[in-house]
Amino acid sequence: MLEVSGLSSRYGAVRALDGVDLNIPEGSLTAVLGANGAGKTTLLRTITGLVRCAAGSIRFRGKEISRLPVEEVVRTGLAHVPEGRGVIAELTVEENLRLGALWRRGRDRTAGLKDMYELFPPLAERRHKPAETLSGGERQMLAIGRALMARPTCLLLDEPSLGLAPKIVAQLMGMLREQRDRTGLTVLLVEQNARSALSVADRGVVLNLGRVVADADAGSLSQDTTLRHAYLGF
């Protein structure tokens, strides 16, 4: 469904991605792992066009998207929850949610609101409150809910566990897995927290200095002690 081949990108003179190949099948939950600076965030930002790729191609559902402007990428069915969540603090919870589907037409714009409030009941209670009043976990719910409002076929998540208590992280991971199982959503999950990511993912990709150094199913990655010690820190 999402095929990345030979993808390179750079920040000025620094090469952040160096010939990354990835093939994400439909309905899979893939964890992208690696140390700080491995290129995980850049990979997601390059896929959605926030960082322009220097070389390579990104095909999503058979369509080349590497030259699309950022705001058009979401219209192909690819939603990106950025690092730090990107909740717009000045807007209310409901306004944040509505923004996620605002590019859609007619009733589709608000059709997802009910589902999101069912999926994340704390958001329903706070719907007319400014998003800045939410806790970290609620903000992450809002960011994911907002992305799901667009009814994406593929969801890119950048460090959803950042700054959250372990219990909340476990809930979030469980919710992602359940969402995938129920709707067939494809998920690409960038995580520093390799252990919790591998606990829900079917597959793991390990990046180091902008290159893919391992690409295997989640179970065998967690077993591979050498790799774990070298790149994953557990």
Next chain:
Amino acid sequence: MSHFIDLTLGGLTIGAAIAAIALSLVLIWRATRILNFAQGGMALACAYIAYSVTNHSGSYWLGFAAAIGAGLVGGALIERSLIRLVENKPPLNAVIVTLGLLVIIQAGLGMIYSVDQHPFVFAFDFHGYKVGHTSLQFSPASLFAVLSVLAVAVGLFVVFKYTAVGLRMRSAAFAPEVSRLLGVRTNRMLTLGWALSSAVGALAAMLATPPLISPNALDNLFVFGFTAAVVGGLDSAVGAVVGGVVIGLVLNYVSGYGTPNLSTGTALGILIVVLLVRPNGLFTRATARRV
């Protein structure tokens, strides 16, 4: 007491036009973090267009519509052509570009219409309402000024708060990158912001220019509008309107109880005091953004 009420009514009238200019500055500042020093010049150009159209057609309201339309189109064109070059560049670049634009507009207007003052009519009768034998500082034209600015402010509030395009514009202003990820075409929102802002500026010019139009007719209005916007906190549309009214009232009290010569100095004095005491303005919460 009656003198005070009279000065208050007069101040409201002046305040309406100041509020409109302040609002137009805030609209652009919120969307692009650019302080548009050409706002007064752009607004004045719209008033000159109204002057020409009214002179040729004989209809005040045709001229009025032409001014607002010119504001919408002109604002959008200037954003697309000039401002786009300095967006996401150091702030000083935008300052220089808008200052340059101001000089060009004023010089251009002077070349086309001459630097002389021409008569410029009010929308409605400018003779004050009469109470007994005294005529107030408040006329049908004043009433129109206050009501039209109020209507525009309420209208903008409703559009920003309750419509899809308003939500897009706010999100693009608060968080451009996230908005793009969510499919908001932020470039269009910037263009729309400039168009709306210039149209509001054109309204201010139509209210404040009479009775005489010249290439420097709105210089003071811009200074007052800028002061009002800063008093209100540059980020707050409500603050701009309240700031505009407050400045209008203060200036009119100063010229009524003191002398009109003091008004510009008073505006600058208020500006300095506000910047010293509350640099974020009276209506903006000083928030450290947490994302």
